Amino acid sequence: MNYLKVALVFALAFGVNLVAPGLLAHISHLGEAEAAIAATLWCLGLFLLFGWACSKVADGTLFPSFTLQLLIGIVLHDALAPLSAQLVLSVVVCTALAAIILKSGGDEIARQDFLKIAFPTLLIATVGYLVTFFIMFPVLMWLGLDSKTAALLAAIIGSTDPAALIPTLKTLAFKPQYKQVSNLSVAESALNDAVGAIFTGAIAAMILGGVNIDNVGALATGLFSGDNLRLLAAQFGFGVIAGVVGWLGMYAFERYKSKSNAAGKLDEPYDFALVLAVPLVTFVLAQMIHGNGFLAAFIAGLLANFNHGTHYFHGLLHSLEVKLESVAKPTIFMMVGPFVALQQLADTALLGLLVSLAFIVLARPVAVFVSLLPTSISRQEKLFLCAVRETGVIPVVLAVVTVAQFPEMTQLMPLTAWVVIWTLTLLPALTPWWAKNLNMIE
Template sequence: METSLIASTNSILSLFAIVLITGMILGKLSGFFRLPDVVMFLIGGILIGPFFLDLVGTNVSTIGEQLLLTFGSAFILYDGGRVVRLNILNSVKMTVGLLAILGVALTTLITGFVAARIFYIDPEYALLLGAVIASTDPATLVPVFKSISLREKIKQTIISESAFNDAAGAILVFSIIAAIQNGTFSVDSSLSLLAYMIVWGVIVGALTGIILSFAISDGKAGILHEYAPLVSILAVIISYVLSENLGGSGYMAAFITGLVCGNKSELDIFVSKNSSLIQTNVRDTLSTMLRMAIFIILGTAVDFTVLAMYWKQSLQIVLLLIFVVRPLTVLLCALPDKKAKWTLREILFMCWVRETGVIPAALSGMIAAMQIPHSGIISSVVFMTILVTLLLQASTTQALAQRLGLLEDNCETSESHVLRKII
């Protein structure tokens, strides 16, 4: 028992050390190759994984991996929430809501319809596949957007969408699994569960953010003022765990907590400049470490045996997702929002940006662990989607934003001029 515990502890510590060393090396190389660091981290994970160097093989602690993936995703969501401004989010809330719910549903249906014909599988399994890859990934988008000076309106819309659609995507997956196992599917119960998770996520996140923001403020309630950086980490843990225990979405709670903490001034809560600076430095350091961990671990989990069997069909699904499904859902969800006043350039950018990462990978792993039929096909599509969207879309995000004139330092260009440049 004691020997097993020591071995497990050593395995987790080794995992942390390998991830940090690999991440620092690849972080340096990302600048040399002019690629987003998350792309390099994913490639690095593949290289040190069981199919190549086997530095992080199948014997590594699954507890350590799960801890890094869960806390890392929650913290990056929290950090993403902090950069969202409520006044901007209010102006695009209809678009965000439609993309997070209607967009996920449409993506599931269209992708599932095509997958059933490409893989020759029953509709319920095809829909399950579509639901798994329907949500976008804040753990990918937040780091990419941090490295470019994208306009706030479009940046915060896409980040908010990715945070909110995780809950919708997860509920769809759970509902379809329940239908497969029980032979019944209830739209009413699925919608009720979705609403329940969202409501509790929002409530827990808001309360956690408000209480802890007061606790580190300069006012009389600031009893934890000197521990402000530690409270940032604690906020993520409390909001995630409490929401999950109440049946809510832990990821949404973490995002809402960050949203509240990032908009403290709206609540007349103020923190000294020195404390804010220290908090920012701690968050940036931790966010970098967790970003390394998430994508390196994802890289180590790529199963090339499964990919070899289904890579052609999986690639067809990914291309459909990128070039047909995403543009269609963006048009249907953004055009009705007259208040947002979306321009052609902004819509084109949203059509392209929909990277996939941590949440679909976690759902895919859960499906494989449950030994649901066709889980190998689902895993193949998920990993192909992660690889292609990171390598193709994340790598070109800055160039496309520059070309469309959506960077803060770009001069305004006419819509027709942008179209001529694209064509």
């Protein structure tokens, strides 16, 4: 019955997509401003309606709601066509929502818990990312991609994503000695999202600058040149500075909420505006001083960390979580739709499967064991982390931003979509079984 509901949602999406061109043609005959408003609201309505429907019918099936939302977005390719013609709007929406999501990722981990795993987190999020990148780049070229597309795709899919992971981990009762692996999984995903954004930007800048990246040696030489290393250092350093400023804003907000709580004002709904404003303003500040906005948003959330021990924030946090799950994440996943047609997805199906398998079976295990070599992380925990490799929100955002810069790279978005589909569908389903077989849960 559950799968019948999934089929009905897809049938509805196909029907909407069939009638959409006629409707959009009618909208285009309106005045310029009216046509732009109507087309944008049409797309927003589709995101909300089908995002909700996918979340509803995913219960009781093997498919996470995010996988269904991505596929439905592709089915609605023609219906969402106005967004492919408004690249700036798509990039702005994805970037803003991703900044808020990353800030909430920082909130997810208690600061004291993060400090205990800071060293392995830093290693797996940076060294592990680089290992993944330099394994996937030659593999992608061997599979037939040109060097520029291979470099950008390797950079984009190097970021992990906790979208489906966090709900899965919350259902598992880890033995006391293995509880840190849950925090490590979430912390890695939040931190290396920023690393992925920085490196994707660096690769894009190298391509635009005409730097030779035809092989691994040339790519490494360009990536680790003096000028590029200074650029990367600035992105990290100024991103952290902007994140600290964002934290100061959150600290001031916490003081304000503390006084309001003491005065008996527990629920002030307009305070939610500040929860959204902090990551956005922090992101803008980071860009203004040439830092990385995604890293800044994560740092602001991690340092503020007001969700632990301050009960008067629980209402705001619950409200934010609901809006992320019901609006932000579905919008980002369905944003693939305007840029990937169903035929493109079908044409790249085999290649997408091979890329995903190489990513899961080869790159991830090597990255985990190499990057965590200097740490005390146990072999069982490393084996568990090998299977925790979802690709989701931030890679989709990076793909949208990159396609806006390089529209001629037609394989970039469908292959990113395939990696997201396979990793989001397979790995969360396997995680409980894998943890049980490793004897890590109660």
